[in-house]
Amino acid sequence: MGARLDVVAADRARLDVTDRAAVLEAFDGLRPEVALHCAAWTAVDDCERDPDRAYQVNAMGTRNLVEAAARTGTHLLYVSTDYVFDGELGRPYREWDAPSPRSVYGASKFGGEQECPPGTATIVRTSWVCGAHGVNMVRTLLRLAAGTGTVRFVDDQRGAPTFTADLAPALVTLAMDRRPGVHHVTNQGETTWFGLARAVFAGAGADPDRVVPISTAELDPPRAAPRPANSVLDNAALRLGGLPLLPEWHDGLERVLRALGPVPPASPT
Numbered sequence: 001m002g003a004r005l006d007v008v009a010a011d012r013a014r015l016d017v018t019d020r021a022a023v024l025e026a027f028d029g030l031r032p033e034v035a036l037h038c039a040a041w042t043a044v045d046d047c048e049r050d051p052d053r054a055y056q057v058n059a060m061g062t063r064n065l066v067e068a069a070a071r072t073g074t075h076l077l078y079v080s081t082d083y084v085f086d087g088e089l090g091r092p093y094r095e096w097d098a099p100s101p102r103s104v105y106g107a108s109k110f111g112g113e114q115e116c117p118p119g120t121a122t123i124v125r126t127s128w129v130c131g132a133h134g135v136n137m138v139r140t141l142l143r144l145a146a147g148t149g150t151v152r153f154v155d156d157q158r159g160a161p162t163f164t165a166d167l168a169p170a171l172v173t174l175a176m177d178r179r180p181g182v183h184h185v186t187n188q189g190e191t192t193w194f195g196l197a198r199a200v201f202a203g204a205g206a207d208p209d210r211v212v213p214i215s216t217a218e219l220d221p222p223r224a225a226p227r228p229a230n231s232v233l234d235n236a237a238l239r240l241g242g243l244p245l246l247p248e249w250h251d252g253l254e255r256v257l258r259a260l261g262p263v264p265p266a267s268p269t
Ligand SMILES: NC(=O)c1ccc[n+]([C@@H]2O[C@H](COP(=O)([O-])OP(=O)(O)OC[C@H]3O[C@@H](n4cnc5c(N)ncnc54)[C@H](OP(=O)(O)O)[C@@H]3O)[C@@H](O)[C@H]2O)c1
Pocket: 011, 012, 013, 015, 016, 017, 018, 037, 038, 039, 040, 041, 042, 043, 057, 061, 079, 080, 081, 082, 109, 125, 126, 127, 128, 129, 130, 134
């Protein structure tokens, strides 16, 4: 059993990270030991249409948290993304590879990283986050699996699905340990969206052959924001820092599917 932690969860209604005065007041009042900063505007395609809003939340919001954390001696952990890379590299990205985001979302999240003081804050880049709760690809796929007919998923974007039940404890460990610098934290192994879709269909007892592979160029309509073709993050800082790696992604998926229970059969049309 780990130590008992008092946790204060703040959603946007409770603490808007773009409101500098409110952020300073919240930190001054609470004086948290650590703060896990997960807030972001994550609507990747909408960010292309409204870069100011993306930077307001993802970069300026992080600036506010950095300022507040410095005043109270709070260790800040900032959750960042594979989208800081262009996805062109022919191997998994290490923490020390130069970011070159291709989307406004990726650039604004990188802006957030640049706000984090080197040598103090923890930056965790993760990818393809899924879990038993909230809106995420596994839950979307389960809904599709319970339906009928074929579904199309891209087979030319590679990444590591990462499960919240594995990611969250790793974030807590890094933050409580006050580990500085960038850490790539994903489940191990890699696949494509097509591969993930097939695995979810198979795990849910649906026919995986209902999933049809397509290329990104075949997406209709095309997405406003480019996605990295290679999103695979080498978890080098964990490995070299002597910290445990997250389990293989199939393992995380199996646990989520077990937690969510059997998929209801498709209703007759
Ligand atoms: N999902 C992924 O695959 C993935 C991959 C890599 C990194 N990440 C990072 O992981 C973190 C969580 O992402 P997620 O996928 O869970 O996305 P999400 O569901 O959109 O969560 C983002 C949260 O931030 C909140 N938020 C937005 N603007 C805010 C503001 N001004 N002040 C305070 N809170 C605000 C949102 O509240 P509202 O819902 O009220 O807007 C939402 O609860 C983000 O930092 C994201 O960049 C996600």
